[in-house]
Amino acid sequence: MxxxxxxxxxxxxxxxxxxxxLDELAEALIQLKKMTSIPEKPEIQKQFLQLTEAVLSAQKIIETLACRYQKKGGY
Incomplete structure (x- = not known):
């Protein structure tokens, strides 16, 4: 917590x-996209795709919260 x-x-x-x-997450996405473009075993490919989804979710959560706090005058 x-x-x-x-x-x-x-x-x-x-x-x-x-x-x-957010910049770090964007860089992680770039690296993950490079990794997913390299042919791998299906289970490894699936793990990279799951990581990509997690990074995208984290980005969306941070952006949404930042927007909410900005509207409330948080920063």
Whole structure:
């Protein structure tokens, strides 16, 4: 729970750090897309796709929360 609280505080009060986290996730997506383009065993390919979905979900959650806090005047 501490990491969730840290992320929430980051989103609420530190726009630059929030953007840095989003940039890291974007870079992870680029790397995952490179990995999924390399032919692998189906089970490994499935794991890369699941990781990609998780990263996309994390991006969406951070962007949504940032939008909500921004509307409330959080940062």
């Amino acid at each position: 501490q990491r969730i609280t840290e992320l929430e505080n980051c989103i609420k009060y530190d726009h630059e750090q929030t953007q840095a986290k």
